[in-house]
Amino acid sequence: MSVNNTQPSLYRGRFAPSPTGPLHFGSLITAVASYCEAKSKQGQWFVRIEDTDIPRIDPVSIPHILACLDQFEFELDAPILYQKDRLDLYHQAIEQLKQQQLVYACQCTRKMLGSNAIYQGHCRNLQLDFSQQAVRVKVNDQTICFQDQLQGQHCSNLQHDLGDFVLLRRDGIFNYQLAVVVDDALQGITHVVRGSDLLDNTARQIWLAQLLKAPTLNYMHLPLAMNKHGQKLSKQNLAQALDLTQAPKLLQHALYCLGQPHIELDRPCLMLKQAITQWSIDQIPHSMTLNGIYE
Ligand code: GLU
Ligand code: ZN
Numbered sequence: 301m302s303v304n305n306t307q308p309s310l311y312r313g314r315f316a317p318s319p320t321g322p323l324h325f326g327s328l329i330t331a332v333a334s335y336c337e338a339k340s341k342q343g344q345w346f347v348r349i350e351d352t353d354i355p356r357i358d359p360v361s362i363p364h365i366l367a368c369l370d371q372f373e374f375e376l377d378a379p380i381l382y383q384k385d386r387l388d389l390y391h392q393a394i395e396q397l398k399q400q401q402l403v404y405a406c407q408c409t410r411k412m413l414g415s416n417a418i419y420q421g422h423c424r425n426l427q428l429d430f431s432q433q434a435v436r437v438k439v440n441d442q443t444i445c446f447q448d449q450l451q452g453q454h455c456s457n458l459q460h461d462l463g464d465f466v467l468l469r470r471d472g473i474f475n476y477q478l479a480v481v482v483d484d485a486l487q488g489i490t491h492v493v494r495g496s497d498l499l500d501n502t503a504r505q506i507w508l509a510q511l512l513k514a515p516t517l518n519y520m521h522l523p524l525a526m527n528k529h530g531q532k533l534s535k536q537n538l539a540q541a542l543d544l545t546q547a548p549k550l551l552q553h554a555l556y557c558l559g560q561p562h563i564e565l566d567r568p569c570l571m572l573k574q575a576i577t578q579w580s581i582d583q584i585p586h587s588m589t590l591n592g593i594y595e
Contacts, residue, residue: 311343312490316480318350319361321535323368323542325550325594326495326525332554333522333584334493335374335572340579343491344377348483351384352474364541371547373569381487383479390474393482393512394435394467402511403467405433419463435468437508444503449520450584451496456503465504481505485514496521497532520581525557525588527595540594551575553594559583 315331317323323331338345347369351357369376397403405428406419413419424438439458448454456462467478484492484505499521506516524532533539542550548565551572555563561578563571 310490311338311341312346312488313338313343313493314346314348314484314487314489316348316350316483316494317365318353318356318476319358319365320353320356321358321541322361322364324533324535324539325542325554325590326533326539328368328372328542328550328554329525329557329588330493330495330522331368331372331374332551332572332575333520333558336560336576336579337493337520337581338491339572339576341491345374346378346381346487346489347374347376348381348487349383350476350479351382352387352390352476352479354384354473358535367544368542371544371568372551373547373567373572375569378487381483383474383483386479386483387474389482389486390468390479393478397437397467397511398430400511403435403437404428404464405430406436406464406466407433418461419465421464424464432470434466434470436464437467437511438464439504439507442507444506446502446506446516446519448499448502449518449581450523451499451521454499454502456500458503458507462500462504467508477501477504477508481508481512481514484517485509485512489517490515491518491520493520493522495524495532497524522558523585523587525590527590530589533590533595550594557585557588557590559585 313334315334335345404424406423407428408422441459443455443457445453445455466475468474502519526532531537547568551568552563555575560583563574
């Protein structure tokens, strides 16, 4: 891993892993795609560790993420940022929203609401005190549409499809939606490349960015790497941790999965350089099944 100090550029991308488990092959695909897309546009590429959800953090995963960045020889354009060091900024964002009465305290428990139900605004007008309660942001009956670079147009109605959503949990943990919007804005991120499991979160994030007067970003949601059982690679589905002794082979296979031209085995930094010169998002397939390899 090396850090460049260059001038701001028009394209600023990022890779933002949550350290809830070691990186797996699906994470590598996301990292490689966001890196090649940024660098092929003469952009900058940042890494942010999304470690706000303390109970879900797996302590061994942060050294594994750092070792992967080293072994795969990604070049970073700024030092790595850790969300746990930025809690004050998330507090400030909540304060800003409180002052505009765009958020409210919610006392509903997960048990009361059921896991998948859309929140019906039960506490919206109860004027509950904020202490010891979750903080929810209000949405309205507005349809948010964005043009995803791979998935095409994607629209969701905030009220009917999503509902008011939590920014700060009752246990004091900031929700991913808030931290990601605050950090993307403060880091000047212009383009987000990530897995399509996050597609449905994007309308929430666009809405929140609007409320915080932050710019709207460009989005590219990658097809998910699926295992032979048709499940996405994830810690829950026991995806293998990336084997740090196999970086060139893994990189070669990640580029293959992304539909990019074949790259000979070499040092990862040289493979990445070549991948950037050949990079074309038109080649990225609509679906990715790994058939047993690196699952
Ligand atoms: N931290 C999120 C994850 O690992 C990704 C956030 C993002 O790219 O917006 O799933
Ligand atoms: Zn409530």
